Amino acid sequence: MVSPKSMRFVELKGHGGPEVMAVATGPVPEPAKGDILVRVEAAGVNRPDVAQRQGAYPPPPGASPVLGLEIAGEVVALGEGVSGFEIGDHVCALANGGGYAEYCTVPASQALPYPKGYDAVKAAALPETFFTVWANLFQMAGLTERETVLIHGGSSGIGTTAIQLAKSFGATVYATAGSAEKCAACMDLGAQRAINYKTEDFVEIVKEETAGKGVDIILDMVGAAYFERNLKALAKDGCLSIIAFLGGSTADKVDLRPIMVKRLTVTGSTMRPRSGQEKQAIRDELLSEVWPLLEAGDVAPVIHAVMPFEEVVEAHRLMESSAHIGKIVLKLG
The missing domain is CATH 3.90.180.10 (Medium-chain alcohol dehydrogenases, catalytic domain)
Known part of the structure; x- marks a missing residue:
């Protein structure tokens, strides 16, 4: 041709x-x-x-x-x-x-x-969403079967991909979204619980769902606005993977002690x-x-x-x- x-x-x-x-x-x-x-x-x-x-x-x-x-x-x-x-x-x-x-x-x-x-x-x-999710959720954060993961922005292109892949590989998935319709979509895709971030506190819900333990991995596209709360929502030896900064890239006066006390890993990348x-x-x-x-x-x-x-x-x-x-x-x- x-x-x-x-x-x-x-x-x-x-x-x-x-x-x-x-x-x-x-x-x-x-x-x-x-x-x-x-x-x-x-x-x-x-x-x-x-x-x-x-x-x-x-x-x-x-x-x-x-x-x-x-x-x-x-x-x-x-x-x-x-x-x-x-x-x-x-x-x-x-x-x-x-x-x-x-x-x-x-x-x-x-x-x-x-x-x-x-x-x-x-x-x-x-390509863009699957490359990003695979690299950050599986290669870098190391999500495996029977682990728990919180996907922020669950109704986005990244979120809908991450929910399905995490579920398919045997993880228990939680997701945040900004409306009842979007939360329902997350549940339909395989999330065990979808959290409306406009009306619910995702830290509280995650703790309730995991008997106080927290989740093993968080895939986050919000950034600074969620950073401290993400640390609270993670379980011991958990991993926070940041892929975007829709809520800002500079976090002030953040309590970093959970990183040490819970042996957390904070990582991230751009493709x-x-x-x-x-x-x-x-x-x-x-x-x-x-x-x-x-x-x-x-x-x-x-x-x-x-x-x-x-x-x-x-x-x-x-x-x-x-x-x-x-x-x-x-x-x-």
């Missing part, structure tokens, strides 16, 4: 609100050594895209400045040294940038085949700056451990809205409203 010389992509006219984005025309990127060129059929919308648009999450050196960290579509060209993929293959991939476009180059080591039975929209809802080798290791484990669950129907992405590529501004407004449950996906073509 011969790729065109130009393509549509989402251009940032500056940093700020959703209105700084507009569809523009530019050259189709060339795949570098180890890359594949994908004709994008669908692209996921994620919080890091919002942060980049606002000027708070710049792309790493060498990455495309175009928004978009997860795509699905057809391989149309192979860079030097690529093996394991052929032109015409349908893949989803964790992109280092450039996903809001008709064509996107991605490292072949960060691409996966569609799970059997998946189309582009379902496949595009996988984009990780090395290609690290991302490949996550990709390989997802393929062996999680793709069978997707193909069996035991786990599935929760998709709130599929919107035309041209409605990217509205898609970001929906993301920022937090009115969604699960993923927002842009469809091209």
Whole structure:
């Protein structure tokens, strides 16, 4: 397949609100050594895209400045040294940038085949959240069978993924969400108890549910606003894994004694700056451990809205409203 010389992509006219984005025309990127060129059929919308648009999450050196960290579509060209993929293959991939476009180059080591039975929209809802959850909840925090975990933001794309994966691997799951509808969604996905953070104290509920012990692991995207309470909600030898700072990144006058007394571990990461080798290791484990669950129907992405590529501004407004449950996906073509 011969790729065109130009393509549509989402251009940032500056940093700020959703209105700084507009569809523009530019050259189709060339795949570098180890890359594949994908004709994008669908692209996921994620919080890091919002942060980049606002000027708070710049792309790493060498990455495309175009928004978009997860795509699905057809391989149309192979860079030097690529093996394991052929032109015409349908893949989803964790992109280092450039996903809001008709064509996107991605490292072949960060691409996966569609799970059997998946189309582009379902496949595009996988990479960013599944890479993030697997790395932070399983690789770093070490969640295992029969442990307990609290997932903050349980109705988000990350949250809906984390609940399902933790449940599938034999953990007892608790989740927080901001409405009765969102709490019900968390329960439907496998949470034993969903906590409405607007009307309930998650520390109290966790202690009640665990007979005073606390949970083994907390996956947190709130940050500073929850830091001290998270320490209180953890069991001895527990782990707090922080993946975002929606509630701020600076915590003042926090009592750190629980870290020592309960031998707690506090960790965290962001996906984009990780090395290609690290991302490949996550990709390989997802393929062996999680793709069978997707193909069996035991786990599935929760998709709130599929919107035309041209409605990217509205898609970001929906993301920022937090009115969604699960993923927002842009469809091209």
